[in-house]
Amino acid sequence: MLKISNVSRRFGDKVAVSGVNLEIPQGQMVGVIGRSGAGKSTLLRMINRLADVSSGSIDYGDLRVSELRGQALRNWQRDCAMIFQQFNLVPRLDVITNVMLGRLNGRNPVLNLLQVFSPGEQLEALKALERLDIAATAMQWAQTLSGGQQQRVAIARALMQGPKMILADEPIASLDPRNAQIVMDSLRDINAEGITVITNLHTLDTARAYCERIIGMAAGKVVFDGTPDELTTDVARTIYGADGLKEAFSEAMTSTSIAPVAPLRLPRTPTNAQQAP
Numbered sequence: 001m002l003k004i005s006n007v008s009r010r011f012g013d014k015v016a017v018s019g020v021n022l023e024i025p026q027g028q029m030v031g032v033i034g035r036s037g038a039g040k041s042t043l044l045r046m047i048n049r050l051a052d053v054s055s056g057s058i059d060y061g062d063l064r065v066s067e068l069r070g071q072a073l074r075n076w077q078r079d080c081a082m083i084f085q086q087f088n089l090v091p092r093l094d095v096i097t098n099v100m101l102g103r104l105n106g107r108n109p110v111l112n113l114l115q116v117f118s119p120g121e122q123l124e125a126l127k128a129l130e131r132l133d134i135a136a137t138a139m140q141w142a143q144t145l146s147g148g149q150q151q152r153v154a155i156a157r158a159l160m161q162g163p164k165m166i167l168a169d170e171p172i173a174s175l176d177p178r179n180a181q182i183v184m185d186s187l188r189d190i191n192a193e194g195i196t197v198i199t200n201l202h203t204l205d206t207a208r209a210y211c212e213r214i215i216g217m218a219a220g221k222v223v224f225d226g227t228p229d230e231l232t233t234d235v236a237r238t239i240y241g242a243d244g245l246k247e248a249f250s251e252a253m254t255s256t257s258i259a260p261v262a263p264l265r266l267p268r269t270p271t272n273a274q275q276a277p
């Protein structure tokens with residue numbers, strides 16, 4: 001269970017995240033939606049500890065994530081893999097090495113420096129690529145792949161970490177609808193194996209189609225926490241505001257309007273449906 005307790009983050013005078021309380025059981029697939037600047041990325045980055053909390057605490061089971069330092073922090077960042085809109089691959093390294101870089105934590109630093117990977121690690125990386133259906137690209141430079149393929153490499157790299165949780169910050173924002181669907185299907189399949197997936201999404205329809213639980217943020221606060229069915233137009237208006245609502249729906253209709261290939265699992269109910277303030 002991931003527990004976020006009264007977490008806030010300030011940048012100077014700006015409050016990016018304000019008093020957020022969430023409990024996310026292991027294995028949930030959670031979509032975080034909201035307008036640009038609502039605080040979605042900052043929330044994810046605090047869970048992964050790319051950003052520190054200004055106040056409040058984040059716990060994972062008995063682990064006080066928000067106070068980890070040194071090796072314990074690196075272990076957490078291995079357990080809690082993060083993928084980004086811009087993939088963050090090394091462009092002039094081949095795909096399989098990019099995937100193996102997911103193993104850096106916990107290895108001998110000298111081997112890392114020399115980029116020496118064991119046959120076992122190479123096999124595992126190939127398996128991860130096969131799982132994402134891109135093993136044929138293993139020897140290509142990452143920069144020669146399409147955006148959708150690159151995002152799948154990033155997911156394979158995340159899997160190499162053996163994570164308990166994957167945090168995805170707008171993973172499909174720069175992809176065409178077909179690639180967006182492949183990437184979301186991959187995240188859903190990974191989640192079906194018990195890995196928690198928390199993903200920021202711009203579009204309502206994607207969150208509805210893939211996530212059993214949707215968290216809506218506005219001005220740093222959680223203003224909705226519930227199932228796709230509970231996300232009515234009125235609720236969407238609270239999240240996006242009257243202007244943003246039009247944008248959210250029209251965007252959903254055009255750029256990344258996608259639906260999952262296989263039927264979804266039955267939704268589990270969020271344990272702590274948070275009330276709008």
Ligand SMILES: Nc1ncnc2c1ncn2[C@@H]1O[C@H](COP(=O)(O)OP(=O)(O)OP(=O)(O)O)[C@@H](O)[C@H]1O
Nearest residue numbers: 011014015016034035036037038039040041042043
């Ligand atoms: N490093 C930073 N320094 C100063 N302000 C920041 C920093 N990071 C985020 N902010 C501010 O915090 C607020 C929340 O930003 P955040 O990126 O978390 O929102 P978001 O919902 O993820 O938006 P987007 O969908 O555009 O990525 C914004 O007003 C942003 O300008």
